[in-house]
Amino acid sequence: MAEAALISGDERYPILISVLSPIPNLKNTVLCRGLVIYFQSKGESGGGQCDVTATENPQLYRAVFINKEDKENVLKRKEHTFHFKGSELRLSVQEDGRQEINSSSSQKSEENMEAKAYSKMGYEPLGEREIFPKAIAFLDPAFSELLKKKNFPSVEVRESPKGELEITGSFSAIQQVHDYMKEQIMGHKDTNSLPYNAENQPPAQGEDTACMSPALYQYFRAIFPDVVDKIKGQYKVEMRDHCTTPENTVIHFFSTSPDSSIEKAKQCFIEAIQRITTDWSQITVELEKNMSASDIERRVRENCSKTQTILDGDKITLRGPKRELSEAKRLLDSPAPQRFVQISSHNMIRDLRLDGSHWDLLKELKYNQIKEIEDKYNVMITEKRNNGDKHVQITFTTTNGPPDLSPHACQIFLTLLHKTFSNIIQREIKMKPGFQETKLSSLQTEMRNNHIEIVTNWHNGSLTLIGSLGNIHTAEKILHKWQNGGATGAEGGEDEAMDTSDSPSTEIRKKQEEDKCPVCLCEPHPKLVLKKCKHVICAGCWEQAMKHKPVCPVCNVIYGVVIGNQPEGRMSHSAANFKLPGHNCGTITLNYNFPNGVQGENHPNPGKPYSGTYRTAYLPDSKEGREVLQLLEKAFKQKLVFTIGESRTTGAENTVTWNDIHHKTNTVGGPQEFGYPDPDYLKRIREELKAKGIE
Known part of the structure; x- marks a missing residue:
């Protein structure tokens, strides 16, 4: 900012400025500031460091340069064009003539004496007599670092008893501080430079950019999305943002539309931000280990609607009005109240019909996992057999009332069933003569103690092992020890597909297993052969599976396009010129914005409200990073990046959450802080996208 005290006595090189096309009802003090910007810009006017003051003639102004060369460069052009507040001003410049500004030497001497008097008081005269020679203003301590970037010798800054910054000085001097802070926060191109510096001047009135801290902008977009939409719709503009540095976000x-108004949109945007910053701050709170992310967001959102939560490991950053932050901190410090939720299980199965021999084998092989399902989902798994029927009815029943998680337990059980029987084999091992059948009990105990999931059958000197290939190999090593390190005696011990039927032919048994539906484990009816992988399935089971996920239940080959249940939201990206650790290129900033809404039929609790979110993530602006960006955009269109989340400990949390596609939400800190450097990250996220059919 131009300061009159910097231009003194013999160093002055004055000129007169005539405004040939004035703006009606414009205060001369406002125009003075605009003229300072223009005549300090070497690119615009050819000038340099100067001060501009008004005269008694409302169309005549006086500029005083420090350097004679700057003055001469300005005078080389008799007329200048100056764009200000959406208007084009024509200016005429000439040498300073005392008779033209009606100024006598005595009058100038009086003005100099007045300036010196104010200088001794510590205030800066700005071309007019001070009406309020002493004023006090208070500044939020969050902006203290920004204030330190410029020295204001005409004001005194100290910390008040309430923790605020107390600024004392003349009204004009405090106005300079206010204008500087406003330009730095809202509209300056370079937060490290002076707002009136000629080389890095702030955006002129009507320019299409605004500037602020990323934290404040993220808060604004997350908490006030309706204001953003209103600005866009009312003034027919689009807003795009990008980070020029990690501490600086520029909004374009x-x-x-031909009748859009960028200047009014920008002014409305700045006024909205200014209303927020009058009572805005952020704090960091340590979290209890047993608190889930969705539970934190729900508790804060229900009680502090204007507070944003940002989780980072075992800490949470709260942004919002000061009056809400203390309440949010109190909520997080207090124990969470017990609450009961209802989870919709409409049209979800609670019972299964299985081959009895498969069920018996699964119980023996996966006893621990089945017990874990019962404990985790608070269900009881019961079986019912009918005489003469080789099938068994398996039913899942809740044991402690709401929430009823029995359908979810049934789905997890099905996954366990399919995974087990798609990997199981049997191997027959002929034991050495002298091996006693009585040793089998001890042998099986040792296998259980070593967590080896194996079923053993003894018949005529041969031991049949049933289980996965890895478990069978481990079991063979134990058998070696039991046979005193001798040969395994595994004559004819070729691997064959497991079968519990009594068919005499191995080939027939293999064929029967391959022809069973992997969903219901019965003979397929009507039979359907999948085109890509050739697996067999019931047409009805396939139709139901496609509703859940269009992939083969055996090998996960994708059929069709996978569409997720991501709620309505927006994804945008922008480029920044700072480097991420481990990458020698710029940065791509991803922004996801989801407003609050009501859950649909494909969400956990149809008809119930859910809370939205605003998320920012980062990718390297390299060839591979841009490829990942394209994949993420495709995944977003297919509604796969986010979902409506649930907590497995407390039930449905009704909030927008990540959907197993991991993003880097920090620029630094490494993998443990969800940031960079992380050499394998791009490879991992490609694999996660591929698992959802995005490649």
């Missing part, structure tokens, strides 16, 4: 305003 683009016209979307």
